[in-house]
Amino acid sequence: MRHPITLQTLNERRRTGQPFSCLTAYDATLATLAGNAGIEVLLIGDSLGMVLQGHASTLPVTLQDMIYHTRCVARADTTSLIMADLPFMTNTTTVQTLQAAGQLMQAGAHMVKLEGEAWLAETVTALTQRGVPVCIHMGLTPQSVNALGGYRVQGRNAQQAEAMLEAAKTLEQAGAAVILLECVPRELAGRIRDALEVPVIGIGAGPDVDGQILVMHDMLGATTGRAPRFVRDFMADTGSISAAFRAYHEAVTTRSFPSPEHCF
Numbered sequence: 001m002r003h004p005i006t007l008q009t010l011n012e013r014r015r016t017g018q019p020f021s022c023l024t025a026y027d028a029t030l031a032t033l034a035g036n037a038g039i040e041v042l043l044i045g046d047s048l049g050m051v052l053q054g055h056a057s058t059l060p061v062t063l064q065d066m067i068y069h070t071r072c073v074a075r076a077d078t079t080s081l082i083m084a085d086l087p088f089m090t091n092t093t094t095v096q097t098l099q100a101a102g103q104l105m106q107a108g109a110h111m112v113k114l115e116g117e118a119w120l121a122e123t124v125t126a127l128t129q130r131g132v133p134v135c136i137h138m139g140l141t142p143q144s145v146n147a148l149g150g151y152r153v154q155g156r157n158a159q160q161a162e163a164m165l166e167a168a169k170t171l172e173q174a175g176a177a178v179i180l181l182e183c184v185p186r187e188l189a190g191r192i193r194d195a196l197e198v199p200v201i202g203i204g205a206g207p208d209v210d211g212q213i214l215v216m217h218d219m220l221g222a223t224t225g226r227a228p229r230f231v232r233d234f235m236a237d238t239g240s241i242s243a244a245f246r247a248y249h250e251a252v253t254t255r256s257f258p259s260p261e262h263c264f
């Protein structure tokens with residue numbers, strides 16, 4: 001029997017300096033192929049609002065949408081760790097967040113991911129106390145695209161960088177099991193990683209973190225419009241979906257992805 005990937009696996013990878021790979025997945029077939037290629041973490045991302053549903057942002061995605069896709073991925077024949085995003089505005093109170101997270105866990109997630117910063121500390125503790133491991137998504141948080149004024153790199157000035165570092169420490173103290181950093185300067189991501197004990201996953205955050213994640217469609221070359229700078233098309237030099245997944249896993253675990261052109 002194959003051993004499942006757990007939080008303990010990710011902690012061990014962090015401790016031994018062996019990066020792990022993560023990918024979004026929204027359906028059972030591609031989740032199975034990604035798991036077979038060795039991808040350690042499968043995220044049911046609310047990016048599905050854009051890549052599956054055709055919306056211009058992730059805001060229209062509902063909890064029911066996330067539950068449906070989590071069920072689909074959870075039926076995959078895989079030992080990967082399954083993480084599910086809490087969609088926009090399902091975190092207005094701690095009670096609401098607990099209920100929404102409970103539904104995602106019952107749909108088959110092993111942990112949940114929430115976008116936000118230090119103001120989430122109390123909610124993180126409440127989830128953790130009830131047996132729901134939490135990943136906090138910081139930096140560019142796409143559910144706040146209207147407040148941020150676009151999909152822009154975050155933490156570029158010293159004051160913002162210090163605030164993000166302090167928030168990450170607060171959230172770790174509150175019980176966060178994993179931190180995910182999106183679109184932050186490479187140097188800041190490395191500093192945050194070194195200040196924490198939990199695994200740090202990056203997307204557009206450079207190589208000095210413990211894991212990497214991409215949206216599956218992007219790494220298969222299926223981006224419509226201009227791809228973000230941090231994307232590499234692994235289909236271009238492989239030619240099959242399974243080979244692209246294997247190439248991505250290999251590039252992440254050997255730290256050949258991301259390279260400087262994918263960083264800020």
Ligand SMILES: Nc1nc(=O)c2c([nH]1)NC[C@@H]1CN(c3ccc(C(=O)N[C@@H](CCC(=O)O)C(=O)O)cc3)CN21
Pocket residue numbers: 046047050051058140142151152153183215217218223227228229230
């Ligand atoms: N297909 C897809 N890929 C993603 O990575 C993704 C989604 N959809 N949907 C939800 C969010 C939106 N994301 C995005 C979208 C665009 C940029 C982007 O174009 N960023 C600029 C940075 C500009 C700057 O401040 O320097 C870039 O050039 O990469 C980044 C993240 C990440 N997520």
Ligand SMILES: CC(C)C(=O)C(=O)O
Pocket residue numbers: 024043044045046047048085137180182203213214215
């Ligand atoms: C880009 C990743 C980190 C995400 O949150 C998503 O796919 O929704």
Ligand SMILES: [Mg+2]
Pocket residue numbers: 045046047085142
């Ligand atoms: Mg998301």
